[in-house]
Amino acid sequence: MLTLVQQGQSGSISDHQLVADSAAGDERAFARLVGRHAEKIRAIALRYTNDMTASEDIVQEVFWRVWRAKDKWDADGEATFSSWLYRVTLNLCTDRARRRKARSWFSGFGVEADSAATPEPGPERVIGARQDLAIVQADIANLPDKQKAALLLSALAGEPNAVIAATMGTSIGAVEQAISRARRTLREKKIARENSERG
């Protein structure tokens, strides 16, 4: 159980301890765990899907899974809690994209899931900085999965590349490359758009 002494040292309680306290029935510990990670998970889900409703559903599902797995969490294992949390989040995001793809295939539209999720506004709607940002956000959501995951974990979760590599089950070099490619792709798309606007 979370003691008053531990509560006084709010910053020092580890995620593992909070999970253990949650498993022991301490709802405050679980709320604290949610408070610590929910914004990051929501941000990742939002930029991954570019869909506010989907990101809310995903963040709810992630913490429901945390709650269900709290008794089974292995505090002595190698995985950090946040890495596990990110993996669950990314899996839910990619599952959702697959389901959208299957849905559009079954519905006979044959539209690619990602482009269906994040339609690019036409040039006539591109007015001002906000629209410009919205286009870049659509570009981010349309990046290949690995590039997108690495970029979002780096930029939104602020995780070092070693943690991102562990989360994605890849090497640090591959993470660096994925982030760099993601940014290059985004820049190139922007340049291509500017060129086509100039005619």
Place this chain on the structure above:
Amino acid sequence: MTNKTESDQSWMDRQIDEALHVEPVGAALTGRIIANVRARAGVGHFLARVSHPLVATIGGALAASFVGLGYVAGTLDPGLFDLGGASELSIMLFEESQTVLEIL
């Protein structure tokens, strides 16, 4: 590709960072998550108490029936519930039955 200067590149990087940024929503998010977990855990607790292999079997059979029923209904009336026909309705019911099976 145009020959963009270094300052162009850093300007674009700044714009990418701006596009990545998500405004935090604060404590309301935590509240919604806790409420959702409480509600779902409450349902799970109830089902765990009544759960039995027989219940799971019946639940599975019901779920499969829903899928079949959804397909037949959707075939007969493609505009049913404005869901776009048989396949859409089947997928929706299949997803719902997955949730039911998961809880069971």
